[in-house]
Amino acid sequence: LWPLWYALGHRLLGDASLAEDVAQETALKLIAALPEFAFRSSIQTWSCAIALNVARDLRARERRAGRLNIVMAVAPSSAPDALEPALRLALQRAVAALPAELAEVIALRYECDLRFDDIAALLQLPRGTVSTRLRRALQVLGRSLGARNENE
Amino acid sequence: MIHLDDYIDDLLSPDATAELRARAQTHLASCPRCREQWQATLKADDLLRRDRVRVQPARAAVLSARSSPHTRSVRHAGLVAALLILLAGGFGAGWWARSTVTTPMTGPDEEYLLLLVGSRASTISPDSVRTIARRFRSWTDRLRERGRLVSQGQLERAASYIAGAASAPLSRSIEDAFSGLNGYFIVRAADHTQARQIAESSPYLDLRGTIIVRPIVR
Numbered sequence: 001l002w003p004l005w006y007a008l009g010h011r012l013l014g015d016a017s018l019a020e021d022v023a024q025e026t027a028l029k030l031i032a033a034l035p036e037f038a039f040r041s042s043i044q045t046w047s048c049a050i051a052l053n054v055a056r057d058l059r060a061r062e063r064r065a066g067r068l069n070i071v072m073a074v075a076p077s078s079a080p081d082a083l084e085p086a087l088r089l090a091l092q093r094a095v096a097a098l099p100a101e102l103a104e105v106i107a108l109r110y111e112c113d114l115r116f117d118d119i120a121a122l123l124q125l126p127r128g129t130v131s132t133r134l135r136r137a138l139q140v141l142g143r144s145l146g147a148r149n150e151n152e
Numbered sequence: 153m154i155h156l157d158d159y160i161d162d163l164l165s166p167d168a169t170a171e172l173r174a175r176a177q178t179h180l181a182s183c184p185r186c187r188e189q190w191q192a193t194l195k196a197d198d199l200l201r202r203d204r205v206r207v208q209p210a211r212a213a214v215l216s217a218r219s220s221p222h223t224r225s226v227r228h229a230g231l232v233a234a235l236l237i238l239l240a241g242g243f244g245a246g247w248w249a250r251s252t253v254t255t256p257m258t259g260p261d262e263e264y265l266l267l268l269v270g271s272r273a274s275t276i277s278p279d280s281v282r283t284i285a286r287r288f289r290s291w292t293d294r295l296r297e298r299g300r301l302v303s304q305g306q307l308e309r310a311a312s313y314i315a316g317a318a319s320a321p322l323s324r325s326i327e328d329a330f331s332g333l334n335g336y337f338i339v340r341a342a343d344h345t346q347a348r349q350i351a352e353s354s355p356y357l358d359l360r361g362t363i364i365v366r367p368i369v370r
Binding site: 115 | 160162164165196197199281282
């Protein structure tokens with residue numbers, strides 16, 4: 001589960017150190033909240049909900065301190081099909097520029113690998129709203145990155 | 153003409169039917185506007201899939217423990233105990249990498265296996281668990297600083313029991329006993345007494361767990 005919390009934090013906050021904080025705080029909150037876990041959802045979905053709340057709190061804190069949305073670098077990737085560093089940076093910046101409600105759906109879908117129904121339950125939204133947000137987010141990202149390619 | 157906008161949300165769903173996909177393909181072949189929009193969507197989807205944030209595989213393997221069929225309390229206890237071992241190992245990928253690297257030996261020359269078995273973490277208050285988690289991490293840090301920690305690890309719940317053809321069948325109680333293994337430490341100590349003292353100083357005991365100390369044959 002840790003990689004999911006870390007990935008969600010990294011996608012939403014664009015910073016490895018903050019992502020560590022998200023995973024760390026999520027682990028502690030999970031321990032504290034385990035006795036109340038009602039098994040109405042999978043522990044993956046439930047823990048991602050905790051991680052999302054932690055990320056929101058951290059984002060608010062960092063924003064108040066004027067330290068957010070300055071994505072300067074992305075961590076190197078050893079994946080065989082990894083994107084070019086410049087493209088990864090552009091993608092991370094494009095996600096950071098999204099409205100929070102769109103970025104969150106992106107992070108939950110692609111980093112936590114949650115299904116639409118799980119995301120809907122987690123965000124307490126109708127499933128249709130989730131898919132609409134995902135579509136809007138993808139279109140904004142696609143246009144943003146497409147425009148970047150054309151300008152190069 | 154029905155444009156992609158009207159059903160693109162369904163199309164993005166992993167559950168999109170073949171019929172819907174075929175309908176979309178037909179429409180895209182004749183509608184440049186929708187085609188452009190769909191290509192932008194697919195491009196972003198592809199980039200996001202390829203840029204999933206990755207952590208070290210070793211860490212991922214340690215962290216992705218799955219619960220096997222157990223009672224709720226056992227699952228809680230196992231997860232809490234596992235998280236504590238994780239916390240003891242440090243939070244970040246770098247932390248974990250450091251914790252599995254052999255520390256230079258500084259004197260003691262015997263190695264001992266400390267097996268962490270069972271716990272009743274689920275019966276302890278969340279605040280106490282937090283406190284124990286911090287003490288557990290400090291304890292591990294001290295072992296590492298003193299050159300006594302060789303390695304540590306968390307064990308997944310899933311297990312296989314393999315017996316030779318002539319072996320007596322494993323009893324359920326043995327399986328139950330081993331299913332309670334939560335993690336291990338390999339430490340250096342001058343002798344068994346000192347290894348035992350190390351185990352006795354572990355906050356794991358505050359979780360009402362048991363530590364088995366066994367010397368490793370050189």
